Amino acid sequence: MTIVGQVMRRELLAVLLASVAIPSLPRLMGDLRLARRLLPLSWEQRREAIMPGFYANVEALRRRVPPHEPIALIGTSRQSLDQAAFVHYYLFPHPTRTYHDRWAYVTADPKSRPKIIVNPAEVRVTSYAEVRNDEVRQSRIVRDFLLPADARNRFAIPVVSSTDGPPPVAYTVEGGLAGAGETHVTLTLQPAGIIKKLTIRGTQDFTDLVYECFGVMEFAAWVQVDSDRPLRAAFWFVNRAARTAAPIRLIDGPLRAPVAFPILPQPVILWLLNPGDSYVLAHAGSHSALVPPRTLMAVNATGTVTGPVYAFLSEKQPDGQTRFIWPEDIR
């Protein structure tokens, strides 16, 4: 090769070398600076430093859970599943099992699935209800709802729920409360009698009213609402899997007159709500029902309802929507 050729060759290779070294150099320097910063720390502290809020929790979990007690890592998002992989990695050989969503956990054999549930995103022991809540609160089915103009100090939400149906069906109650100025609100979940006090400024939205306010999952209950200022309110019964929402009528108290509900076969259900503090006898068509105090109970829809109760029908439609028939709708 000629001298010119050799010089050309070196120049070409030097350009190529510079093109790879220039982007690498600052990153290598950054790594070295990080190394210098971590040098005084122990190996565990270094891991905590590069995984803040994660590795320390993994070690805390390792100390808290007995060595052979299996742990369920239930993902609620792609990111939390990634975190689950790392929890698994650092805890290994501690037995863990990763569930890609809560349904995978729910449908697993209850005898063999781990009892201890860990939220991998935060690396903390949690409950199934909390995992469900994390998932539910990621999105809302009812969007841009408008609250009605009429406001009142006391009313009841006649049916509320926070429960799972067959996978992937999940029922919640979404809605909102709005007061003029600072409003102190007392919500009472019945019949359990769990009280939640809220101070509302402007509007407060709910994605899963029952769990958010009372920290429990309920199949069917109702909520008494009291406030020191009139509230505007609207709530929907939501089937999250079907992405449907049925408006819930807010009520003041028991029926004021007999209501001639249509006689409909199952799966239509007649709901009887006794908002009072004593047992009452209600009549539904040819049947009578003794309704305990502060209780919402379901019976067959057998015609006209009389008695000191509030009543309404519900029907699950093929698309997953729940259709309510309220007494106010019946002429």
Add this chain to the structure above:
Amino acid sequence: MTVAEIVLFVIGLLGASLFVLGVFHVPFVVTMAIVIIVCVRAGFSRPVKVARDRQPVLTLITIIPLLALTITASIVPLDDFDGRAFWLLKAKALATERSVDGPFFHDNEPRNQYPLLMPLDAAMVMMATGKPDDRYARWLYLFTFAALVFFIRDRLGPWYAAILAWLPQFAVASDGGALSAYSDIAVAAFVACAFFELLEARLPIRFGMWLSFLLLTKNEGLPIAVILFVIGAFSFRRRIAVSAIPVVIAAAALFAWRSGIPKTDEENYLALLPALPSHLDRIVPAIAESAKHVFLPANWGLLWIAVVMAMAIMAWRREWRAPAVLASMAALYIGAYMVTQWTMRDLIAASADRLVMQMIGPALYAIAAVISPSSAASRHLLPAAQGEGTQGERPSPA
């Protein structure tokens, strides 16, 4: 073999032996003892030395990033994704259970049927240090990179070693780089070794060994081994039958092992392959998306631009082996992107840079063969027999 080549060969031989004998439930300790005896008897303790260019500046330039990586690896804990989520998790399981098909592999773990060569090597480090942890096992990946750099130096000269040592995707990339515990650098090393073995056409058994290491390292190792084997048949001619022996043994062990453990979330590309004709409309997007990564200066500098130009010149000169290997491997990756059931753009974003790492040996060779055909490339073992470059020299014993 040079020191660098021996390091890579021992990494491959140990992992492959542990795997193949592990399928027959030979204890890891016994296999390790056998490998040590074989290595000593094969003369690995007496490596040959290559007559090096006296270029202290380039040597220093090559060592600087390796030194920086060594300091970082000794202080900063591992924090990459796949290394922890899959590869070293498997290593921990192998070190704990001492079996390639223990309970871990029957427990619905992700990527359950990934080949185990590197995890087995890492497991040996864990067993030797008594720590089922990444602290010491991660050195395996850095050593593999350093060995690859010096292997390239032995074969192509100090300029190319320096370029490789500074390549951002190898040196500093968090996913797939030398500070991570991915297996792509090992694949790159085995491809490079097999490729140069193919060019030299000296020892078909060693060529077959490199291919067997390749197919036991990552899923894509098998089709790459097939590509190299087919192209190698033109170099070795009838002797290629000897190369087939280790390949067949490794492939048989791999399939036997896979048949005994559940498949979890891996994509079955073989089953997807018949759908390729119906996905021809994805070829342009697949190439375009991949090109965005390959030609990104932040990860590759001007390397792949130089490689493409070198390939064109080599094709014009009718020097076909390196372009054939590179084009076939690229076609393999593009084909996989076309048939994938993942979102193609996401898969490319997650893997393109790592996959092209695997082509670095033939890529650097292509540049060397064009820029310095009569000095660096040919001097470092470019054989005349294949008509690629001028008469080559063998490594000179020390």
